[in-house]
Amino acid sequence: MTWEIHDEARQLIALGEGLSDERQAWLQAHLQECVACRDYEEAAGRVVRELRSQPLAADSRLVRTTQMRVRFHASRLRETRERMWLVGMACLGVGLSATLTAPLLWRLFAWMGERVGVASSIWQASFFFRCAARIRYSHRPRT
Numbered sequence: 001m002t003w004e005i006h007d008e009a010r011q012l013i014a015l016g017e018g019l020s021d022e023r024q025a026w027l028q029a030h031l032q033e034c035v036a037c038r039d040y041e042e043a044a045g046r047v048v049r050e051l052r053s054q055p056l057a058a059d060s061r062l063v064r065t066t067q068m069r070v071r072f073h074a075s076r077l078r079e080t081r082e083r084m085w086l087v088g089m090a091c092l093g094v095g096l097s098a099t100l101t102a103p104l105l106w107r108l109f110a111w112m113g114e115r116v117g118v119a120s121s122i123w124q125a126s127f128f129f130r131c132a133a134r135i136r137y138s139h140r141p142r143t
């Protein structure tokens with residue numbers, strides 16, 4: 001047998017429970033014929049049983065600190081979720097307002113273009129620059 005087979009067997013032993021049926025069957029077959037890996041499995045089992053038999057108790061300060069951090073993290077998650085909801089509502093509001101005001105603004109620019117007597121391409125270009133400036137201003141980071 002090669003070392004790779006023993007290494008694979010020991011990795012499967014380290015994974016413990018939760019192996020697929022195929023892997024479990026391969027490991028059991030290997031353990032039947034390999035004394036070294038069987039000893040390794042028994043030693044690993046002893047260590048796991050020892051660890052499970054030891055009561056783990058955290059002191060009250062550790063518990064308080066952990067609870068405080070978990071609550072702090074939960075509140076930050078909640079705040080982030082609320083902020084994202086507000087951002088979503090603001091985006092919806094901006095989209096609706098742009099949808100409603102763009103036709104009116106288009107008519108206003110057309111009317112002003114006629115009153116001043118400029119070519120339609122000029123007031124149309126002005127309209128698009130105005131819209132682009134508004135979009136650019138709304139995406140500017142706040143300081």
Ligand SMILES: [Zn+2]
Nearest residue numbers: 006009034037
């Ligand atoms: Zn082996």
